[in-house]
């Protein structure tokens with residue numbers, strides 16, 4: 533047989549599969565209605581296991597695992613179809629359209645903003661970029677930024693989430709699940725670190741350097757070359773500069789931003805000491821209310837998936853069928869659980885796209901934890 537004839541055969545088979553698929557989905561919808569009337573949950577593990585067992589056996593050794601994957605996908609589709617028919621428009625879909633209606637058409641230039649650290653901190657530099665007329669309140673910790681927003685003390689909060697060379701700011705991701713907030717914007721800031729010491733001191737005489745863990749990590753090559761220097765972590769790069777300024781010691785220095793030299797009366801002992809010239813940190817802007825500004829083309833969510841083989845794969849398949857491009861996938865262990873993880877996804881997409889809203893509503897309706905973290909632009 534030639535290729536064209538094989539393809540004709542495949543087309544005919546697909547025609548039958550599609551007819552049967554539609555029939556299967558309609559039947560699942562009927563079952564969904566029955567379940568709603570009788571107060572039964574949509575998911576029935578035992579039934580799915582039974583079908584997988586049968587299908588796996590009937591398919592024969594060669595195709596057993598392929599058939600199980602196919603039917604696993606069919607279950608997902610049939611459950612989400614049942615859910616959608618029963619829920620109509622989900623709560624999340626309503627909240628999103630509400631936010632779209634109420635959000636001003638232009639991102640504000642001012643507002644009260646919580647930043648971690650003190651003046652000269654990189655969060656402040658990020659804030660200046662986003663809110664040129666922002667009114668900054670400094671808090672000591674990242675947790676304090678979340679709290680200031682959650683309690684309504686500040687309209688916005690700024691938090692670093694990842695660096696192009698040193699990676700994720702884990703502490704911020706771990707705090708996300710303890711707080712209620714929405715991401716309304718993100719920004720990428722080029723970060724050039726400088727070594728700051730007392731006037732008249734020099735790199736040769738420095739025995740100890742203070743800074744934040746991220747800055748130390750981004751300057752690891754500098755420490756390899758200067759092995760005599762002891763590293764001491766502190767909560768913020770600007771706080772490190774202030775500590776050096778307040779200390780009597782002349783053998784200590786801080787890794788900070790350049791503006792901290794002038795702010796704290798220090799001297800630049802070494803310039804651009806980060807490993808890479810292309811060193812960027814991404815910051816998010818959080819707010820208490822959901823707000824989706826024009827141009828929002830990025831969506832962030834936080835989910836757990838069941839601790840079972842294929843669970844993450846099935847979640848990813850939902851993105852894949854819509855042709856959604858994933859921008860970031862981060863996993864963090866859930867404290868107190870046995871290697872269970874919280875997954876954070878950033879993906880490209882607009883909430884004006886009904887397929888995307890349906891996907892979000894579908895995940896929100898599932899049995900696992902799902903949090904919509906916001907839709908925004910960078």
Ligand SMILES: C=C(O[C@@H]1C=C(C(=O)O)C=C[C@H]1O)C(=O)O
Pocket residue numbers: 560563574575576577579580583606607608610611
């Ligand atoms: C259709 C049903 O709902 C769900 C979907 C199933 C399926 O697609 O075969 C099986 C079990 C349930 O988790 C059902 O309960 O039969």
